[in-house]
Amino acid sequence: MMNYKLNFNMRRALNLLRNKYFLVTAAFVVWMLFFDKNDLYTQFEHRQQLIKLEQERDFYTKETAQVAKELDELTSNPEKLEKFAREKYLMKKADEDVFVIVKGKKEDK
Incomplete structure (x- = not known):
């Protein structure tokens, strides 16, 4: 059988x-x-690249929105513009002195 x-x-x-x-x-x-030319391995690579590009797009979209918000604040508020110029570009008024403090590395002993 x-x-x-x-x-x-x-x-x-x-x-x-x-x-x-x-x-x-x-x-x-x-x-x-x-x-x-469109085998499984290639399709997998394209899918991974698509996911990576979508993540980058989301990141840059958020960054663009944040920069647009900061720009709107800087153009509408003179105090914020002055603060930004002082902090970012070390600008000062004529009768002021600017001291920049740079933090050094901590050495372990």
């Missing part, structure tokens, strides 16, 4: 391998999965 079942399965597999439609379909699937 076991031998008959084994022979039946072997004959069935051989008939399937001799079927031209099966062979063409199998060759097509192998070609599309591994050898085509």
Whole structure:
């Protein structure tokens, strides 16, 4: 009984391998999965690149909104503009002195 079942399965597999439609379909699937210019590996790389670019887009969108908000504050409020100029560009009034304190590295002993 076991031998008959084994022979039946072997004959069935051989008939399937001799079927031209099966062979063409199998060759097509192998070609599309591994050898085509849009194979699985390439699709995976493109998907990873797309995710990375979407994250960068979101980051730069947030940064642009923040910079636009700061620009609006600077153009509408003279006190903020003065504070920004003093802190960022070390500007001063004619009768003032500016001292810049640079924090050095802490050395562990």
